Amino acid sequence: MPAKSMDELVSLCKRRGFIFQSADIYGGLKGMYDFGPLGVELKNNLKDAWWRSMVYERDDVEGLDSSIIGHKLMFTYSGHTETFNDPLVECKDCHARMRADHMKDTSVCEQCGSTNVTEPRVFNLMFKTNIGPIESEDSVGYLRPETAQHIFANFKNVVDSTARKVPFGIAQMGKAFRNEIIARNFIFRVREFEQMELEFFVKPGEDEKWHEYWLEERLKWWEEQGLPRDKINVLDVPDDDLAHYAKRTYDLEYKYPHGHDEIEGIANRTDYDLGNHTKAQNEFDLTAEVHENKDSNSKLAVLDDESKKWYVPYVIEPSAGVERGVLAVMNEAYTEEDLGDGKSRIVLKFKPHLAPIKVAVIPLKKNHDGLGAKAREIKNTLQALGLGRILFENTGNIGKAYRRHDEVGTPICVTVDFDTIESDNAVTIRDRDTMEQKRIKIDELEDFVKDFYQAAQSRDSKAAA
Numbered sequence: 185m186p187a188k189s190m191d192e193l194v195s196l197c198k199r200r201g202f203i204f205q206s207a208d209i210y211g212g213l214k215g216m217y218d219f220g221p222l223g224v225e226l227k228n229n230l231k232d233a234w235w236r237s238m239v240y241e242r243d244d245v246e247g248l249d250s251s252i253i254g255h256k257l258m259f260t261y262s263g264h265t266e267t268f269n270d271p272l273v274e275c276k277d278c279h280a281r282m283r284a285d286h287m288k289d290t291s292v293c294e295q296c297g298s299t300n301v302t303e304p305r306v307f308n309l310m311f312k313t314n315i316g317p318i319e320s321e322d323s324v325g326y327l328r329p330e331t332a333q334h335i336f337a338n339f340k341n342v343v344d345s346t347a348r349k350v351p352f353g354i355a356q357m358g359k360a361f362r363n364e365i366i367a368r369n370f371i372f373r374v375r376e377f378e379q380m381e382l383e384f385f386v387k388p389g390e391d392e393k394w395h396e397y398w399l400e401e402r403l404k405w406w407e408e409q410g411l412p413r414d415k416i417n418v419l420d421v422p423d424d425d426l427a428h429y430a431k432r433t434y435d436l437e438y439k440y441p442h443g444h445d446e447i448e449g450i451a452n453r454t455d456y457d458l459g460n461h462t463k464a465q466n467e468f469d470l471t472a473e474v475h476e477n478k479d480s481n482s483k484l485a486v487l488d489d490e491s492k493k494w495y496v497p498y499v500i501e502p503s504a505g506v507e508r509g510v511l512a513v514m515n516e517a518y519t520e521e522d523l524g525d526g527k528s529r530i531v532l533k534f535k536p537h538l539a540p541i542k543v544a545v546i547p548l549k550k551n552h553d554g555l556g557a558k559a560r561e562i563k564n565t566l567q568a569l570g571l572g573r574i575l576f577e578n579t580g581n582i583g584k585a586y587r588r589h590d591e592v593g594t595p596i597c598v599t600v601d602f603d604t605i606e607s608d609n610a611v612t613i614r615d616r617d618t619m620e621q622k623r624i625k626i627d628e629l630e631d632f633v634k635d636f637y638q639a640a641q642s643r644d645s646k647a648a649a
């Protein structure tokens with residue numbers, strides 16, 4: 185059962201240290217959020233799962249981690265300086281700013297009803313900066329609005345250094361920046377966010393087949409992260425809504441508390457990008473309409489083994505937002521359970537690989553030397569398994585600790601009590617979802633935890649297959 189409202193999620197995120205408004209102490213920075221102690225773990229776990237599936241578990245994808253600030257020519261030839269714009273209307277009375285393409289009537293302010301508003305004017309969403317100490321047109325650079333352009337700019341470097349042949353992909357995760365006119369719906373639409381993008385290069389003519397393939401792969405992956413297929417609409421984006429580079433795009437729209445909205449786009453970008461960035465454009469049979477490029481020093485083309493002709497590959501691009509992924513998996517994991525007798529609990533039923541804390545080790549009594557020492561020893565042994573964060577929780581109140589770990593989605597709690605150190609060398613294990621408790625020997629704990637996480641992973645992969 186997902187959250188009933190965005191407010192429930194926002195409140196849990198702040199209370200338990202997942203997500204905070206940026207610069208909270210100065211009144212907050214609009215459209216920017218900071219990930220707290222548990223948020224950073226959740227975010228990293230989601231990104232790790234993406235990287236594992238896109239790079240490690242495949243034999244046709246290489247990784248990249250490029251600079252965040254991009255060359256102005258890169259964003260000129262990509263089309264961003266010219267077309268990455270939203271039309272903006274501003275109210276002269278209440279100073280609200282609105283996207284003209286989202287307004288019913290661009291002559292009336294949606295906030296205060298005034299008709300004293302500006303004409304729609306074009307607003308570029310890229311953050312501009314200067315590189316080096318001198319502020320001039322020559323030193324202009326942009327904070328990347330998508331990670332994709334650096335992938336295209338590195339196409340030849342990757343091909344030359346890895347001897348990859350089409351079809352193959354380049355994956356990149358990292359920050360992107362958009363000066364959105366209106367940031368809204370918590371971390372759904374923000375001005376600084378992260379993307380997980382794959383540019384998969386294919387032979388023209390094979391693009392439609394690969395586009396369908398990636399649609400299916402991405403739906404499976406989201407299912408493995410806990411988002412059931414029936415909560416994701418696949419929108420075949422109408423032609424008049426397509427981005428300037430796309431021949432066809434599928435938007436995956438998850439059912440967020442504010443309604444169905446895009447979590448990932450899977451676009452067929454044709455040869456638009458490599459075609460725009462390549463030199464000697466006339467040597468290739470480009471299908472996309474491109475700008476003449478007089479600045480590039482590289483041919484972004486490959487040799488066709490059969491025809492012995494050089495061609496510019498097409499690209500299929502699955503591009504997902506990390507923050508939108510985090511919001512969706514939190515929403516889906518959010519469960520309120522009636523425990524009878526007027527009691528209830530909130531539990532985040534994350535898939536175990538996403539849980540911010542893998543195991544909490546809790547001594548029955550706070551600051552007790554013997555219990556504390558044993559609990560730390562267990563924590564260190566489990567930490568060495570490399571599963572993620574293992575927490576030593578020295579708060580002493582077991583009931584409260586269980587509730588807290590339910591609320592942050594810790595799959596396993598391990599309690600160290602007086603019997604552990606005095607008689608049976610065993611601990612109590614509590615399962616987050618069933619709340620069942622059982623006693624197991626410390627000697628068996630490592631295998632138990634390892635098996636638990638391995639079994640969960642293979643269950644999820646099988647279910648999504």
Ligand code: GAP
Pocket residue numbers: 329330331332362364371372373374375377379381446447448449501503504505506507508
């Ligand atoms: N390279 C293609 C590209 O950037 P996009 O549809 O503009 O395409 C891809 O963005 C994904 O990035 C979206 O599906 C969304 O998950 C995420 N995203 C885009 N703008 C965002 C924003 N302002 N805040 C949070 N996530 C955003």
